[in-house]
Amino acid sequence: xxxxxxxxxxxxxxxxxxxxxxxxxxxxxxxxxxxxxxxxxxxxxxxxxxxxxxxxxxxxxxxxxxxxxxxxxxxxxxxxxxxxxxxxxxxxxxxxxxxxxxxxxxxxxxxxxxxxxxxxxxxxxxxxxxxxxxxxxxxxxxxxxxxxxxxxxxxxxxxxxxxxxxxxxxxxxxxxxxxxxxxxxxxxxxxxxxxxxxxxxxxxxxxxxxxxxxxxxxxxxxxxxxxxxxxxxxxxxxxxxxxxxxxxxxxxxxxxxxxxxxxxxxxxxxxxxxxxxxxxxxxxxxxxxxxxxxxxxxxxxxxxxxxxxxxxxxxxxxxxxxxxxxxxxxxxxxxxxxxxxxxxxxxxxxxxxxxxxxxxxxxxxxxxxxxxxxxxxxxxxxxxxxxxxxxxxxxxxxxxxxxxxxxxxxxxxxxxxxxxxxxxxxxxxxxxxxxxxxxxxxxxxxxx
Numbered sequence: 001x002x003x004x005x006x007x008x009x010x011x012x013x014x015x016x017x018x019x020x021x022x023x024x025x026x027x028x029x030x031x032x033x034x035x036x037x038x039x040x041x042x043x044x045x046x047x048x049x050x051x052x053x054x055x056x057x058x059x060x061x062x063x064x065x066x067x068x069x070x071x072x073x074x075x076x077x078x079x080x081x082x083x084x085x086x087x088x089x090x091x092x093x094x095x096x097x098x099x100x101x102x103x104x105x106x107x108x109x110x111x112x113x114x115x116x117x118x119x120x121x122x123x124x125x126x127x128x129x130x131x132x133x134x135x136x137x138x139x140x141x142x143x144x145x146x147x148x149x150x151x152x153x154x155x156x157x158x159x160x161x162x163x164x165x166x167x168x169x170x171x172x173x174x175x176x177x178x179x180x181x182x183x184x185x186x187x188x189x190x191x192x193x194x195x196x197x198x199x200x201x202x203x204x205x206x207x208x209x210x211x212x213x214x215x216x217x218x219x220x221x222x223x224x225x226x227x228x229x230x231x232x233x234x235x236x237x238x239x240x241x242x243x244x245x246x247x248x249x250x251x252x253x254x255x256x257x258x259x260x261x262x263x264x265x266x267x268x269x270x271x272x273x274x275x276x277x278x279x280x281x282x283x284x285x286x287x288x289x290x291x292x293x294x295x296x297x298x299x300x301x302x303x304x305x306x307x308x309x310x311x312x313x314x315x316x317x318x319x320x321x322x323x324x325x326x327x328x329x330x331x332x333x334x335x336x337x338x339x340x341x342x343x344x345x346x347x348x349x350x351x352x353x354x355x356x357x358x359x360x361x362x363x364x365x366x367x368x369x370x371x372x373x374x375x376x377x378x379x380x381x382x383x384x385x386x387x388x389x390x391x392x393x394x395x396x397x398x399x400x401x402x403x404x405x406x407x408x409x410x411x412x413x414x415x416x417x418x419x420x421x422x423x424x425x426x427x428x429x430x431x432x433x434x435x436x437x438x439x440x441x442x443x444x445x446x447x448x
Contacts, residue, residue: 012078012094013045019083022090026053027215028074028098029109031062031421032300033353035215037093038074049076052099057107063098064107064420072098072105080212082182086174087223095212106415109355110211115410116359117208120366125260127362130204130250130342131214134350135221136196136238137168137230146238148196149230155195157315164191168198174224175200175217184213193315194242204250207358214247214354234350236299237306241314244307245350247298251361252342253283253369262340272378274328275340284326284335284343285375286368287361288385291324291334291347293401295387296394296425297360298348302432305390307349321347324385327378334387337378347387356408363407392429395422 016024025037026048038053052073057065063072074096081094098108105111120127137149148154153164165172172189179186185203192199200221202213218234225232237244253260261280263270269278276284287294299308310318319331326335326343336344348357367373388394398404398418405418 010078011046012049012076012081013042015078015081016042016045016083016092019092020085020090021083021092023092024048024076024081025084025091025093026074026076026096027093028096029215029353029355030060031064031107031109031353031356031424033109033351033356034061035219036060048094049078052076052096055098057098057100062424063105064415064417070101072100072108074098080209082216084178084220086178086181087220093216093219095215104411106409106411106417107420108411109353109359110208112408112410112417113208113211113355113359113362116362116407117206119410120362124255125366125369126254126256127207127358127365128204128252128254129207129210129358129361130201131210131354132199132201132246132248132250133214133217133221133234134192134197134199134245134247135218135232135234136194136245137171137198137225137232138196138238139229140231149225150196153195157193158191158195158197159193159315161191165189171224171228171230172198172200175221178220178224179217182216192243192245193317193319194239194244194313197243197245204252207362208355211354211358236301236304236349236351237310240306243313243315243317243319244310246307246320246346247348247350247352247354247357249298249345249348249357249361250338250342251283251287251345251365253279253365259341261342272375274337274378276337278372279369280340280343281375282369282372283365284337284368285373286365286371287335287343287345288324288326288375289368289373290360290364290401290404291385292388292394292397293404294360294364295347296391296398296422297356297404297407298345298352299388299394300353300356300391300425301351302391302429304349304351305388305394308347308387309389319346320349322387324387325379326375335375359407359410360404363403363410367403390429391425395425395429398422398425 027037052075054071057063057072076094098105321334408418
């Protein structure tokens with residue numbers, strides 16, 4: 001397998017042909033995280049690289065377009081190319097930056113993250129991130145009901161269960177071997193806290209690369225699960241009584257190859273004993289200060305708040321933060337500090353668009369650095385901030401936060417991306433609210 005080079009050192013066609021790739025998925029995501037693609041034959045790879053491939057943006061979904069608008073042209077980032085021949089013979093994928101009329105498209109999540117990353121780089125700062133990808137393996141009956149794909153996975157506390165891992169060995173090792181072949185450095189697969197729930201990890205990288213890998217990994221997981229008669233879902237809370245699926249993000253700042261987080265042993269700058277530099281404390285404070293608005297990006301669905309609002313689960317814990325708290329190696333906080341080299345932002349879930357989640361974290365954290373914010377004593381959030389209880393609460397927080405709105409508007413402040421996104425999510429909430437649920441029938445049918 002060839003190693004993807006930096007963009008421009010080798011053509012997309014040459015890379016694909018060297019790997020025996022016959023067709024390329026030219027891929028981008030909508031604002032809601034839907035992966036969109038066209039299947040491009042390798043014979044057309046040069047044209048793809050030079051001109052891109054066109055999409056009707058309105059048909060794709062949440063892309064800020066109407067039917068009358070011009071095509072969205074997806075231009076590939078050759079450095080993101082990966083062969084997926086282990087998924088389908090002859091298949092490859094390349095992530096694309098959508099353009100409209102020759103300009104980077106303001107409504108494209110990958111373009112938003114790239115824009116913010118380039119602005120940060122111009123200031124000498126680089127965000128490095130890692131992502132914990134959690135999901136459930138389920139089957140759906142004719143009546144629509146979900147059941148655990150592994151019928152024997154019914155323990156009261158299934159987390160880390162060796163037998164549950166072994167029964168899903170073929171699926172989990174296929175996914176892990178895929179990451180090995182792609183050079184991502186996978187280091188663990190585990191059974192998570194819910195029956196049928198798993199997590200698979202790979203090493204950190206720059207924020208854009210990690211966001212690409214999350215999109216690719218979700219695709220790999222879902223396709224390989226389908227091949228084994230299962231459905232892999234990243235839905236935050238598919239079961240009322242089980243733990244939800246997070247997208248925990250491990251974040252650190254770098255100046256070139258120099259890590260900016262660790263303060264060094266005994267440093268007088270280490271105000272709260274976390275081993276942090278002032279920049280690390282400021283960055284953490286920014287994440288805490290903007291946590292409510294960030295939830296519109298990192299917990300972006302109605303279902304997300306069934307996860308964060310859960311009072312208990314069958315296993316006894318929810319593992320989802322309710323307040324913008326922070327501290328040491330404590331998994332109940334919004335920001336956990338596993339070591340002096342990083343913070344783990346635990347508020348995000350499986351529905352998050354990985355590009356918007358990283359962009360939001362970068363924008364919020366750097367606001368803390370620029371304003372030299374203080375996170376306060378460990379164990380407390382910024383002014384005791386409570387996290388949103390519903391998607392509508394998160395939308396209201398977003399609309400009142402100029403920094404997180406600015407993240408969405410990073411490409412073109414006049415395009416109105418933040419307004420469009422807020423309205424999109426507000427309507428999603430109202431659509432759910434207007435649907436009569438079994439809970440309402442049970443509660444109100446004969447209440448009066």
